[in-house]
Amino acid sequence: MGRSQADKVETHEKIVRTAARRLREEGLLGVGVxxxxxxxxxxxxxxxxxxxxxDELVAEALASIESxxxxxxxxxxxxxxxxxxxxxRLVDGYLSEEHRDAPGAGCxxxxxxxxxxxxxxxxRRVGTRKLLRGLELLADLFRGPRxxxxxxxxxxxxxxxxxxxxxxxxxDDKDDALSREILTTVARAIKSWAAAR
Amino acid sequence: MGRSQADKVETHEKIVRTAARRLREEGLLGVGVxxxxxxxxxxxxxxxxxxxxxDELVAEALASIESxxxxxxxxxxxxxxxxxxxxxRLVDGYLSEEHRDAPGAGCxxxxxxxxxxxxxxxxRRVGTRKLLRGLELLADLFRGPRxxxxxxxxxxxxxxxxxxxxxxxxxDDKDDALSREILTTVARAIKSWAAAR
DNA sequence: ATTATCTATAGATCTATAGATAATGC
DNA sequence: ATTATCTATAGATCTATAGATAATGC
Numbered sequence: 224m225g226r227s228q229a230d231k232v233e234t235h236e237k238i239v240r241t242a243a244r245r246l247r248e249e250g251l252l253g254v255g256v257x258x259x260x261x262x263x264x265x266x267x268x269x270x271x272x273x274x275x276x277x278d279e280l281v282a283e284a285l286a287s288i289e290s291x292x293x294x295x296x297x298x299x300x301x302x303x304x305x306x307x308x309x310x311x312r313l314v315d316g317y318l319s320e321e322h323r324d325a326p327g328a329g330c331x332x333x334x335x336x337x338x339x340x341x342x343x344x345x346x347r348r349v350g351t352r353k354l355l356r357g358l359e360l361l362a363d364l365f366r367g368p369r370x371x372x373x374x375x376x377x378x379x380x381x382x383x384x385x386x387x388x389x390x391x392x393x394x395d396d397k398d399d400a401l402s403r404e405i406l407t408t409v410a411r412a413i414k415s416w417a418a419a420r
Numbered sequence: 421m422g423r424s425q426a427d428k429v430e431t432h433e434k435i436v437r438t439a440a441r442r443l444r445e446e447g448l449l450g451v452g453v454x455x456x457x458x459x460x461x462x463x464x465x466x467x468x469x470x471x472x473x474x475d476e477l478v479a480e481a482l483a484s485i486e487s488x489x490x491x492x493x494x495x496x497x498x499x500x501x502x503x504x505x506x507x508x509r510l511v512d513g514y515l516s517e518e519h520r521d522a523p524g525a526g527c528x529x530x531x532x533x534x535x536x537x538x539x540x541x542x543x544r545r546v547g548t549r550k551l552l553r554g555l556e557l558l559a560d561l562f563r564g565p566r567x568x569x570x571x572x573x574x575x576x577x578x579x580x581x582x583x584x585x586x587x588x589x590x591x592d593d594k595d596d597a598l599s600r601e602i603l604t605t606v607a608r609a610i611k612s613w614a615a616a617r
Numbered sequence: 618a619t620t621a622t623c624t625a626t627a628g629a630t631c632t633a634t635a636g637a638t639a640a641t642g643c
Numbered sequence: 644a645t646t647a648t649c650t651a652t653a654g655a656t657c658t659a660t661a662g663a664t665a666a667t668g669c
Contacts, residue, residue: 226647227641234647250534252449255631269648271633326537332586337447337534340523340588350589351598377602378579378609385582386574389529391537392547401548405574412575416613423621424667431621452657466622468659 235273237263242284244327251281251338251346278343285339285349288331291316292360306364311414313361317383318410323390323402333387354380365417375420382413432470434460439481441524448478448535448543475540482536482546485528488513489557503561508611510558514580515607520587520599530584551577562614572617579610 226234241263245254256277257267274280292313299309316322317330326334331353339350361376362369386409393402423431438460442451453474454464471477489510496506513519514527523531528550536547558573559566583606590599 226639228646230641231647248538250447250449250538252447253538256633257631266649267632268634268650272647277632332589333533335534336530336585336589337532340585340591341445341447341450344592347589347591351592354586354590355598374605374609377583377605381582381586381602381606382575382579383582384585385578385580388533388537388581388585389551389578392529392533392544393551394537394544395541395548401552405578408571408574409578412571423665425620427667428621453659454657463623464658465624465660469621474658 231273234263234265234269238265238270238273238280239284239287242280243288246281246284247288247329247331247334248327251335251342256280278345282345282349285331285335285346288353290353290357290360291329292357296360296364306366307418310361310364310417313364314379314383314410314413318386318390318406320403320406323387323394323406326391330384330387332384333391336384336388365420371420375417379413379417382409386410428470431460431462431466435462435467435470435477436481436484439477440485443478443481444485444526444528444531445524448532448539453477475542479542479546482528482532482543485550487550487554487557488526489554493557493561503563504615507558507561507614510561511576511580511607511610515583515587515603517600517603520584520591520603523588527581527584529581530588533581533585562617568617572614576610576614579606583607 238259242254242259245259245262248254256270259280260267260270270280274283295313295316296309299312322329331350332339339346342350357380358373358376361379362372365372365375386405390402390405393399393405395401435456439451439456442456442459445451453467456477457464457467467477471480492510492513493506496509519526528547529536536543539547554577555570555573558576559569562569562572583602587599587602590596590602592598
């Protein structure tokens, strides 16, 4: 009790980081303020010195989520890896069993598309901004005219989000053959389609 | 008060129908028992004579949702409409603004993928069964060997679900240009890809 | 007599606030 | 003196149950 202002910034970031993970794991309605504070190592009383409301934390947590593509593409470009190869890596990473099994650290659209669509204007605006950035990142990896690259990015992103969403549903506790089939089938199709266009 | 057993069956179905719509609109956690009963024209007290728990209603409501594809494909086949044309109609209907704006009457995956993935085994099993049936319906519309048709169905379904999910997020209250771009771009790509394969 | 639905409410949980406590920072 | 966090709790909301009411159905 009684901490410095510097500590408060750290505390604030820790709450946001915890929320960014837990909200993707449990859905935007699936986790309460007290639970989030406890997981951040705090108690519920301090919450409203950091945020005006639960909704404000949700918006801030969503806005804080940076796409894993951002640093991955930057690193690969810096190493002069060809765009086509970078694209293959993104697709394989996105449609991996690791990503499927770690929604809290993964794509915000695959984890929360329904919640985002149902959300208020603030939440949908954050989602739209992230979507536009993701499309830009993808389109930059495709050859040819800008319009065609953007269309390819839209189709690719849709297939990625849909495949991961369905693969997460098809996870039977015993057998996830269907789930793996979805991941591998869509990964192969996207890669060959993008290469051949 | 005091109704016949025949009425009770009707009441039960009305609750399930109301839940099937409202849960797709608000998410599996977004609507309470009292609200659902009120919308079905009832009060909360009678609920537990129909269902053991809220979870049981959720499972029953999800199981009751029949894909719009089921009767559409059956009708079209009865009229000897070519498979390729049936497929085009399914895609255009799925990626329409009407479907986007009516989640309560639409695809359960686009509306609830996150909730289904996070759901208990019962919920995920219902989802997986519906997914398998949808893939079967789609695959039956494609020419050639069974394995290839199934793969095409998986890729198609993923792109459909992903595109509709993203189109629902991108609905700015003022301008939905991006949303419409996603719908039309993915519809065109799916149709030409499936025709050319 | 049985039962389908109603009103009323118990008990749990969730958001938000009040007031206490123990540090920081002028 | 200020403030970052804590404990405690008010008030709202949600699931589930108890008991009353008014029909059905033997």
